[in-house]
Amino acid sequence: MSLWSRTRNAVYGEITRTAMELFLERGFEATTIDDIAAAAGISRRSFFRYFGTKEDVVLGDLAARGELIRDALQARPESEDAWTALVSAMHAVKAGLAETDAEMLKIFKMVHETPSLRARSIEKHLQWQAALTPEVRRRLGADPADPADVRAEALVATVLTCLDVASEAWARCDGAVPLEGLFDGAVAAIRG
Amino acid sequence: MSLWSRTRNAVYGEITRTAMELFLERGFEATTIDDIAAAAGISRRSFFRYFGTKEDVVLGDLAARGELIRDALQARPESEDAWTALVSAMHAVKAGLAETDAEMLKIFKMVHETPSLRARSIEKHLQWQAALTPEVRRRLGADPADPADVRAEALVATVLTCLDVASEAWARCDGAVPLEGLFDGAVAAIRG
DNA sequence: GTCGATGTGGCACTGAGTGTCAATGGGGCA
């Protein structure tokens, strides 16, 4: 058990490192799974035992971040209104995906430039949305079974949209303006 | 010229009709392009001369709708603030994609249930966003070259998000609640 | 040491999407 999971984690990390290196070097679409497998010293078939799709190598841990935001949201005081709590929760998990800002910037740009990555990234955001909505529904005192009550969905989706807009602007200006400020700017534009 | 474009339009329509029939009958992913081509009486290769991807058969004319919304937005009086103009523009183009509400509901559900369709659909929304942002920027008096000014992007993206949330709720409750009301509910939740 | 569970590689397959090429057939022109 211990050895198995250790080697598994090691292989997982090795694939991720190797693949990201290739992606950033020659581009996401120009890198085939055969390339990654060969460079990581595994078989093509084994790659798919670690990652469901090529996109998951880049966006894999993005799904887990949804849980982080949800936890941060639940930690917000009950006295805060839903909108404020959501915005505060987003601030609490602003930690990056990559080691450095420069690397994160490269990844962001790659995601925005590659249609399939962009699409998957948005799918992940939809998962965040699903993870956050119940708590917001609770705070609003909405009937969880009422499908016509879209208030919680609207609030959650809008805050995530603000993050999206901020991320895109951050990548567009090469990280010159801090992401946090851009997010606050977007939030302020919606509810000044 | 005339005959060519006429036959081309005819074939285009024939593929669309045949494919949608198959999609609604046995599902989007269970229908292969070979199935569509065979049913429409064309070759597999010709299918790709009319549609870039299988998703485009379902979402093809969705792209053009972005231009419609932009035109509706430009038609709004200058005295309206950006948010109100955007919401009004959305109302102006609420016309459906399908003949009947029942058919539209089926299509909506298919899109929401199929990951690849869902992703493409959101990509189209991003195109709408790009089409609408310049006009909103103008109305806000923002510097078109300032990448750090995210107000216009935030407003546009949020209104489109409201539409998305409303559409999903509409499909979830089987069209029992009118889409327009759901959209208004989402908008009110953001800016009551 | 044997047994079951788990990881791995190899192979074949489906299905989307692309490039190429020869054949067909309409439209314009002498």
Place this chain on the structure above:
DNA sequence: TGCCCCATTGACACTCAGTGCCACATCGAC
């Protein structure tokens, strides 16, 4: 009418992502 240009088409081969299957190796438990 005959000829040439050009768009469309089908057929074939190809790349690449992703999946199912099977045989083999290896780790841990008994």
